[in-house]
Amino acid sequence: MAQLGNPTNTIEILNKYKFVFQKKFGQNFLIDSHVLDKIISAAEITKDDFVLEIGPGIGTLTQYLCENAREVVAVEIDKMLIPILEDTLSAYDNVTVINSDVLKLDLNALVQERNNGQPIKVVANLPYYITTPIIMDLFERHLPLKNITVMVQKEVADRMQTGPGSKDYGALSLAVQYYAKPNIAANVPPNCFMPRPNVGSAVINLTLHVESPFEVHDEKLLFRLIRASFNQRRKTLTNGLNNSSELSFTKEEIAGALSALGISENIRGEALTLEQFIALSNQLRSIHK
Numbered sequence: 156m157a158q159l160g161n162p163t164n165t166i167e168i169l170n171k172y173k174f175v176f177q178k179k180f181g182q183n184f185l186i187d188s189h190v191l192d193k194i195i196s197a198a199e200i201t202k203d204d205f206v207l208e209i210g211p212g213i214g215t216l217t218q219y220l221c222e223n224a225r226e227v228v229a230v231e232i233d234k235m236l237i238p239i240l241e242d243t244l245s246a247y248d249n250v251t252v253i254n255s256d257v258l259k260l261d262l263n264a265l266v267q268e269r270n271n272g273q274p275i276k277v278v279a280n281l282p283y284y285i286t287t288p289i290i291m292d293l294f295e296r297h298l299p300l301k302n303i304t305v306m307v308q309k310e311v312a313d314r315m316q317t318g319p320g321s322k323d324y325g326a327l328s329l330a331v332q333y334y335a336k337p338n339i340a341a342n343v344p345p346n347c348f349m350p351r352p353n354v355g356s357a358v359i360n361l362t363l364h365v366e367s368p369f370e371v372h373d374e375k376l377l378f379r380l381i382r383a384s385f386n387q388r389r390k391t392l393t394n395g396l397n398n399s400s401e402l403s404f405t406k407e408e409i410a411g412a413l414s415a416l417g418i419s420e421n422i423r424g425e426a427l428t429l430e431q432f433i434a435l436s437n438q439l440r441s442i443h444k
């Protein structure tokens with residue numbers, strides 16, 4: 156089977172199977188071999204790696220993964236793509252395609268069964284309509300992961316990488332940076348996809364912390380604080396936290412915790428670093444055990 160990472164071979168396969176793009180599944184297939192090479196090198200794929208690919212489409216990136224990795228499991232929601240993948244991946248014996256919504260699959264069991272619970276890499280040109288839920292799901296399941304290398308909307312990549320003082324800073328930045336070190340590996344224009352998306356894209360690599368550099372006494376509380384702060388971005392942190400239905404601290408308790416950390420009680424949540432959110436959650440935790 157010919158390599159797919161170009162317009163001619165992609166159109167040939169789409170015509171052969173009379174494939175109709177499903178907008179609801181965020182289908183924008185890669186047609187540029189340079190971008191595919193960049194994804195493989197950003198993920199540092201070697202023959203030691205077990206790779207989970209989310210949304211293989213017609214198998215373009217999957218072919219590159221099969222060439223470079225030890226084993227690949229590709230999870231695709233659209234059943235119309237399954238016969239196509241059987242065809243485009245027929246030359247490889249190190250790939251398994253699963254027809255499922257990745258959010259509904261027991262990924263921990265999969266890693267346990269297929270890779271003895273050892274850390275895996277995740278690589279994907281993600282469907283843009285569910286980028287954040289997929290990334291958060293991978294982190295929150297505490298899957299054994301080495302890194303995640305994904306194509307996302309450029310704006311989302313910027314949100315993952317930024318810190319306080321930028322309009323892009325928010326709950327996603329903090330969650331990503333809590334679990335991993337983000338690095339934008341490439342910016343990718345719309346003409347590298349078929350059909351063309353109407354936004355710019357970027358490849359971002361998230362390298363998981365081997366050991367967390369943070370000491371957090373209560374992770375749930377930390378993420379409640381972060382959510383509450385950015386749900387009410389315009390309010391001061393004290394008011395935002397006090398108004399949250401997920402939290403039960405009085406204004407005095409919040410002000411006291413901020414003052415113990417040397418932070419002004421008039422600060423807005425968007426000005427706090429991840430380290431400050433962590434210090435605040437540890438401080439508040441010591442009030443309500």
Ligand code: SAM
Binds near residue numbers: 180236256281
């Ligand atoms: N990897 C291919 C490529 O780069 O050409 C296709 C990428 S396309 C942006 C996203 C793919 O994810 C589509 O094939 C789509 O059907 C699939 N997809 C969408 N939602 C999914 C989900 N919840 N679980 C698994 N796959 C999904």
